[in-house]
Amino acid sequence: MTPVLYIVIPCYNEQEVLPITAPMFLGKIRELTERGKISDDSRVLFVNDGSRDRTWEIISELARQDCHYAGISQSRNRGHQNAVLAGLMEAKDRCDITISIDCDGQDDINAMDAMVDAYLDGCDVVYGVRSSRETDSFFKRFTAQGFYKFLAAMGAEVVYNHADYRLMSARVLKEFANYHEVNLFLRGLVPLVGFKSTSVSYSRAERIAGESHYPLKKMIALAVDGITSLSVKPLRLITSVGLFVALVSFLGCLWALITALCGRAVAGWASMTCIICLMSGVQLVSLGIIGEYIGKIYLETKARPRYIISERTDNMSVGTEKLPLSGEK
Ligand code: UDP
Numbered sequence: 001m002t003p004v005l006y007i008v009i010p011c012y013n014e015q016e017v018l019p020i021t022a023p024m025f026l027g028k029i030r031e032l033t034e035r036g037k038i039s040d041d042s043r044v045l046f047v048n049d050g051s052r053d054r055t056w057e058i059i060s061e062l063a064r065q066d067c068h069y070a071g072i073s074q075s076r077n078r079g080h081q082n083a084v085l086a087g088l089m090e091a092k093d094r095c096d097i098t099i100s101i102d103c104d105g106q107d108d109i110n111a112m113d114a115m116v117d118a119y120l121d122g123c124d125v126v127y128g129v130r131s132s133r134e135t136d137s138f139f140k141r142f143t144a145q146g147f148y149k150f151l152a153a154m155g156a157e158v159v160y161n162h163a164d165y166r167l168m169s170a171r172v173l174k175e176f177a178n179y180h181e182v183n184l185f186l187r188g189l190v191p192l193v194g195f196k197s198t199s200v201s202y203s204r205a206e207r208i209a210g211e212s213h214y215p216l217k218k219m220i221a222l223a224v225d226g227i228t229s230l231s232v233k234p235l236r237l238i239t240s241v242g243l244f245v246a247l248v249s250f251l252g253c254l255w256a257l258i259t260a261l262c263g264r265a266v267a268g269w270a271s272m273t274c275i276i277c278l279m280s281g282v283q284l285v286s287l288g289i290i291g292e293y294i295g296k297i298y299l300e301t302k303a304r305p306r307y308i309i310s311e312r313t314d315n316m317s318v319g320t321e322k323l324p325l326s327g328e329k
């Protein structure tokens, strides 16, 4: 039996690019079907992430034109990670494999061939890894590489140069559904699920149309989310810095005591000011880092829904789900 593939594509204000890339995704489904790699029941599943432009109208229109197009719409903008999750969770009971990919044509669609081949060879997760970043601006390349290095240094292991272009089998997704965290950092979580995995490299192109939604501010937010949701290393670093400062302070005390006892104590305004400034800086940064973790705990305890689907195209309505085999819950 050939596997059913769902290509999951998050879309946020993508009215310029969608009419260009949607037929490319459909073409890939057709090509893989003709080559006997995947089933004709495969779909291109768009996730509208609360767009304010005509994105959802375009998706609905595409679904009316060809049954291979499907779409779900989030009730509001929740960000790329939640949009991908919504699509994956919707797809997991209807297909055998999913491939998540951005809708702007930056990730090479042809890498899907190798991904599906790897799945057919027994891999459950296939990471798409960018082989070069020549088309990215110097700034984007520099910040993105810094992002991966910083994550690794802070103990959040991610596959280098892999974003969210990846194949995941339905059985991985079913296990992944048990990860209930609200602070989502998919590329860090997927490796934790395990299963046999491999990577496929591809070169990243420029955006076909429209603009990037990931300015530096959002990249930093993603990095902070990634680190704090995957690792407690920053908390340990605080302890190490605290120990170091305590040791230096102890030596400082000794020095002050000896100076005083020798009767050589002078009004040390500059040294006092420096010590106070340094100590308050260290303390405030430490408090900030601890606060970041407390904020995460606060959000996790609320356990609010990670996505809310407000609309579906007809072929994604609940009645069309794959029926469970007899005896299965
Ligand atoms: N996206 C989304 N919700 C958001 C921001 C982005 O679903 O709030 C989608 C967007 O439509 C695209 C993908 O996430 O398909 C990646 O975004 P973008 O291309 O802007 O990021 P970049 O490639 O520049 O990092």
Ligand code: MG
Binding pocket: 102, 104, 106, 207, 212
């Ligand atoms: Mg992009």
